[in-house]
Amino acid sequence: MSLIVAGRFTTFAAAQSAARQLFAQGFLEEDVSLFFVNPRGQHAHAAADSLHSVTPGAGQVGLAQRWSTAGAVAGAALGVAICAPLTASFIAAVTAAGIGAYAGALLGGRLHAYLGMSPTLRERVRHAVHHEMRDSGVLVAVHVSPDNQAKAAHALDEAGALAIERATGHWQQGRWADFDPTVPPVPLSEFAQRHA
Known part of the structure; x- marks a missing residue:
């Protein structure tokens, strides 16, 4: 040292x-x-973002893609559900679905990264954000x-x-x-x- x-x-x-x-x-x-x-x-965001680079196994990448896809589908459905009662425009509904899908994919990927962390790493991330x-x-x-x-x-x-x-x-x-x-x-x- x-x-x-x-x-x-x-x-x-x-x-x-x-x-x-x-x-x-x-x-x-x-x-x-x-x-x-x-x-x-x-600083803790870097630990969460780099999780995929330190997670062993190719199966984890496929799992992350599934979480992102599920988030995209849920986001698109939510976007259409919110937009449909407000307007009858097809373009507005497609736009809402696209925005919802994008936001859902991001959220799904983040959720997978957070849930995929070990409890120790999850606590370190939580602690680092609030106690730096x-x-x-x-x-x-x-x-x-x-x-x-x-x-x-x-x-x-x-x-x-x-x-x-x-x-x-x-x-x-x-x-x-x-x-x-x-x-x-x-x-x-x-x-x-x-x-x-």
Whole structure:
């Protein structure tokens, strides 16, 4: 595991300026990484969307298609049922059926993905959406040692970081490889009090 210090910025320009300050103070390019963190609540969707890529077995794909098809049929029927009493127009009924089918297919696919999750993954998705503590922004992560972590934190603070945190993780090929946006950040105490 590697020791990592990270600062959050509102723009890529500010983050790049912080990176230049780190380089000027002797940090190497392979020890500094910039990346964007999505707003709260948008991380769990990735877990649900990527379910099909991690679900073993080709039978799961066929099952997902059946859920989508069932949703499309139900949506089309609902669209016609709602539209028919309101208008006698054939075009309006076909349009309502098409919109209903599209919405039903999307809903059916999502429902399959959600129901197909293990209870543990389903709870993680539910928990992540409602309990995320990390704010969005551009994160400048620095691979540090115990000797230079304070130097990196001070450089990020001087560059205008909105928050500075410390973490342990896997640093591979010049980036924080196992960064998880749903894990709450651990602020560096001396900087957390000043930024609060």
